[in-house]
Amino acid sequence: MTSYPIGAAARRTGVKVPTIRYYEQIGLVPMPCRTDGNRRLYTERDLRRLAFIRHARELGFAIEAIRALLSLQDDPSRPCGTADAIAKARLAEVKQRIRSLTALKAELELMVEGCRHGEVAKCRVIEVLADHCKCANLRH
Amino acid sequence: MTSYPIGAAARRTGVKVPTIRYYEQIGLVPMPCRTDGNRRLYTERDLRRLAFIRHARELGFAIEAIRALLSLQDDPSRPCGTADAIAKARLAEVKQRIRSLTALKAELELMVEGCRHGEVAKCRVIEVLADHCKCANLRH
DNA sequence: CTACATCCTCTAGCGACTAGAGGAGCAAGC
DNA sequence: GCTTGCTCCTCTAGTCGCTAGAGGATGTAG
Numbered sequence: 001m002t003s004y005p006i007g008a009a010a011r012r013t014g015v016k017v018p019t020i021r022y023y024e025q026i027g028l029v030p031m032p033c034r035t036d037g038n039r040r041l042y043t044e045r046d047l048r049r050l051a052f053i054r055h056a057r058e059l060g061f062a063i064e065a066i067r068a069l070l071s072l073q074d075d076p077s078r079p080c081g082t083a084d085a086i087a088k089a090r091l092a093e094v095k096q097r098i099r100s101l102t103a104l105k106a107e108l109e110l111m112v113e114g115c116r117h118g119e120v121a122k123c124r125v126i127e128v129l130a131d132h133c134k135c136a137n138l139r140h
Numbered sequence: 141m142t143s144y145p146i147g148a149a150a151r152r153t154g155v156k157v158p159t160i161r162y163y164e165q166i167g168l169v170p171m172p173c174r175t176d177g178n179r180r181l182y183t184e185r186d187l188r189r190l191a192f193i194r195h196a197r198e199l200g201f202a203i204e205a206i207r208a209l210l211s212l213q214d215d216p217s218r219p220c221g222t223a224d225a226i227a228k229a230r231l232a233e234v235k236q237r238i239r240s241l242t243a244l245k246a247e248l249e250l251m252v253e254g255c256r257h258g259e260v261a262k263c264r265v266i267e268v269l270a271d272h273c274k275c276a277n278l279r280h
Numbered sequence: 281c282t283a284c285a286t287c288c289t290c291t292a293g294c295g296a297c298t299a300g301a302g303g304a305g306c307a308a309g310c
Numbered sequence: 311g312c313t314t315g316c317t318c319c320t321c322t323a324g325t326c327g328c329t330a331g332a333g334g335a336t337g338t339a340g
Contacts, residue, residue: 022298072266080258
């Protein structure tokens with residue numbers, strides 16, 4: 001069976017070497033077997049697990065959520081309601097984040113557009129920061 | 141001149157007490173004068189500075205960016221190009237973040253919609269996480 | 281004079297890595 | 311066999327922006 005040292009595993013999964021070691025340390029990936037010279041050797045299965053983690057991290061799932069998703073994956077006969085709930089929770093977070101960033105974007109655009117590139121004393125950017133009431137959107 | 145102990149300053153600016161002390165520690169706000177009993181006393185000017193910081197943090201500016209903005213504010217005769225550049229950089233970050241979160245949202249929606257609420261073995265959520273190629277958007 | 285709130289300093293923790301020190305293992309060329 | 315240079319090992323400490331808690335001092339109201 002083919003096996004990979006940590007550098008090759010990193011290249012193949014896109015997870016950096018120190019990050020793989022970190023995941024092992026926190027128990028997110030199992031401790032792989034080692035060579036006589038004490039080097040880690042990863043199997044294809046290990047690589048799939050790392051790729052799964054990487055993909056989930058890219059989608060912004062927290063490590064603890066990923067831990068739950070991985071334990072579900074390890075037991076495929078269980079109902080997938082939990083996985084669904086985790087994904088839905090993440091989706092709700094993302095939607096909320098987009099909303100607040102969009103409001104923020106509007107505020108920043110007003111600041112930047114209002115700037116007449118003169119002195120700081122008349123700078124709209126500084127002015128708005130100093131006085132919340134000058135915000136278009138007073139909710140924050 | 142009116143002055144405020146740290147709790148009152150916190151209530152008036154919306155910056156929490158430990159956060160104010162933290163800002164002092166990192167030199168973002170000056171060390172205020174103290175009472176005989178060694179308690180901090182903030183002036184109106186201090187409160188304005190704290191409110192400025194709070195507002196900037198709400199808009200997502202990094203502490204170092206705020207440090208730069210504050211030093212500009214302290215010297216109002218300087219040209220405001222730097223302030224403008226900082227705000228523009230932040231705006232670009234926010235726009236980029238919105239773009240990537242929007243792509244992410246689409247991906248999550250596909251995952252969640254595709255889930256038929258059966259077993260984990262057939263769960264679209266787990267499946268997509270395990271296999272990047274099943275993503276609609278392959279850029280990430 | 282006693283509660284109780286507020287304040288003080290100091291240290292440690294969060295999440296998810298990242299950087300760097302100091303050393304060992306390993307493969308290829310000479 | 312020997313050197314070069316890459317990869318790997320462990321360990322500690324740092325990143326950002328706070329937040330929590332210990333353990334004690336001060337201030338105020340009844």
